[in-house]
Amino acid sequence: MKIVTWNINGIRTFKGGIKKALESLDADIICLQETKVTRDLLNEKTAIIEGYNSFFSFSRGRSGYSGVATFCRDSATPVAAEEGLTGLLTSHDGAVGCYGDQNDFEDxxxxxxxxxxxxxxxxxxxxxxxxxxTLTVVNVYCPRADPEKPERRIFKLRFCKLLQIRTEALLGAGSHVIVLGDINTSHKQIDHCDPDEIDNFEENPGRKWLNSFLVGESEEEEEEKDDKEDEDEEYRLESQMAGRKFVDMFRYFHPTREGAFTCWSTLTGARQTNYGTRIDYIFADQALAKTQFLETDIMPEVEGSDHCPVWAHLSCALLPSPRCPPLCTRYMPEFAGRQQKLSRFLVKVDQQTPSDSKDPLPGSQESREICENIKPIEGTPSCAKRKAGAPELHGTKGKKSKMSNSSLNPQGSLLAFFKPRSNPADPLCSAASEKNEDSAPTLVTVDKPQPITDRPASIQGVGSTSGREAASRVRGSGQKEDSNSGEAGAQASHGFWRTVLRGPPQPPVCKAHEEPCVLRTVKKAGPNLGRQFFVCARPQGHASNPEARCNFFAWVDKGK
Structure with missing residues (x-):
């Protein structure tokens, strides 16, 4: 059998769909973390995958947060399935059971x-x-211990303690146990890209818990254990109880491999320089680890998330259950056909419209507006006919009068705002209207001539060619007179907008690579929130890596 764990950072982000992602992993049991989907957002294409049975756990307090899912092939159908560690979320007869002593926890x-x-x-x-x-697979997404939120650090430790109580109870009941997922803690210094930058690395509470949960793999620890077993009978009994502890399967097969990371920061491009941490694990009880595991490794070449998958091969064969546990998503009412979906109420139903109610409702988009949006001409055969008994519309051809807007269409078309307005007193507009009465109006703005006191009568002729030429001369002279003032005004306006709408500051060049820097903004709460700064544009990496980001840093001056 093959088993895979992967923090996918959102189950709905797969471009090719979840089915394609599952098939690419080619595993019998696939455990996903950080699905970021709640039950109300889970759709059928994600929940019901042909050839698989899926089991989800959803966040009940926040949308788009946390969440895990386990997909089992039909050949690996489980005999029981359960959501959560406490048993409080289980109300069906297909529960796993074995909860251990939870007296240390309040309800x-x-x-x-x-x-x-x-x-x-x-x-x-x-x-x-x-x-x-019997084999029990525990798919977990452990909380992150935020150093700025002490309550989350306590929450993480309590979650890990509950996880340990539950797994030890399952082992005590005679079942093999595999714990896998995103533990959100790098165990040893070899599992971290730069452990020297972390103060009190070994004193981290999450690492201390892992030390108590996992069996030591170093030769020194093994030799020390053998010496104590020879000297102390009591330690021999404690060692037998330690057989219920778990083994980090990657380090079991690759005890000295460096740079084996499973998580990288996407904000800094750290995956390019392999500047990450190993926080995704497959743990197994010692008996299963030594007798059934064949190989375990990571898959850093698989992209699509800020984490990469981790897989393991076992020699044991899965025996499918004839009946899927009730927790399976295919039994959810919204997917089993027992609950009406909202989409069923939104289906368009064709109904016969009464003959006396064919006119559109007031305020709706009429066929005249639709026609106008396609071809802005009124009176063409493609436009809608006027209502019977409506008053005849008067006005300049090619334009809708005020009466048409108020009587037939209270809401005008957006296109009307882009048409040139007609002015009956302007002979140029009238002449242009007569000239283009048989063609569609073009979106050309006609300059209005400057007012003069003694206007010749020839200019007042509507269809007179000499009148149009005279008006053009008058308009041209006005433009020449105002050309200098117009240029000065444009320069002043340009200078004003340059002072008001400043673009982004020019990036400096970092000293190590002599390359333009990138602009960043502080998003962390504090006195510098919202402030901008420049850093090297290269991806984050170790200080010894010349291809990684250098230590260039410069604040952006607010006055620039």
Whole structure:
């Protein structure tokens, strides 16, 4: 069997669809974290995938946050499935059970630990050599310990403690256990790109918990354990209990590999320089790790998220259950046909319209407006006919009069705002109207001549050629007189807008690479929130990497 874990950073972001992504991973059990989908946003194309059974856990407090999902092939159908770690979200007969001692937790705290949709548990039957055994797969997305929010650090530790209690209870019931997902903690210094920059690296509470949850892999620890077993009978008993602890399967097969990271910052382009951390794991109990695991590795070449998948091959074979557990998404009422969907109420229904109600409602877009948007001419055969009994419209041809707008169409067309306005007192407009009465009006603005006191009678002739030439001379002389003042006004306006609408500042050149820097904005709450600065444009990387970002930094002066 093959099992895969991957933090996908949003299940709806796959360009080719979730089915294509699942097929590319080619695994029997695929565990996804940070699906960022709530139940009301889950659609059928994501929930029901041919050839798979899916099991989701949703965040109940925030939309587009957290969430995990486990997809099992039909050949790996589980015998039981459950959402969460506490058992409070289980109200069906297909639960996994084995919750352990939760007396250290208040009911309200247990509810809050499961409300963020961070765990899905599936239980399977497997054949190991010639015997049938039980395998429980715990898909988790551990909280992030925000250093600026002490309450989230406590929340993470309580979640991890509850996870340990649940997995140890499952082991105590005789089941093999695999814990996999985004643990949000790099275990050792070898799992971090730059551990020297972190103060008290070994004192981190998340790392201390991992040390208590995982079996030590170093030779020194193994030798120390053998010496103590020879000397102390009590330690031998403790060592037997430690057999219930878990093994980091990647380090089990690759104990000294460096640069094996599974998460990189997308904001700084750190994946290009492999400046990341290993926070995605596959853990297995010691008995399963030593007898059934064949290989485990990471897939940094797979893109689509800020994390990469981690996979493992096991020699045991999965035995599918004849019946899928009730938690499966195909049994949800909205996907099983037992609940009406909102889309059914939005289907367009064809109905016979009464003959006396064919006229459009007031304020709706009439056929005249639709025709005008296609070809802005009134009176053409493609336009709608006037209503019977409507008053005859008068006015300049090619333009709609005020009466037409007020009586037939209270709301005018947007195109009307882009038409040249007619002025009956302007002979040029009248002449242009007569000249173009048989053609569509063009969007040309006619300059209005400057007013004069003694206007010759020849200019007043509507159809007179000499009148148009005279008006043109008058208009031209006016333009020449105002040319100098117009240029000065344009320069003044240009200078004004340059002072008001300043563009982005010119980027400086970083000293190490002599390349233009990039402009960034502080988004962190504090005194510098919203302030801009320049940094090197190259991706983030280790200080020893010459191809990575240099330490250039410069604030943007607010006055520039």
């Amino acid at each position: 309200e705290e247990l509810q809050s630990l499961d409300n963020e949709g961070r765990a899905v548990i599936t239980q399977h039957k497997v054949r190991c050599e010639d015997r049938e055994e």
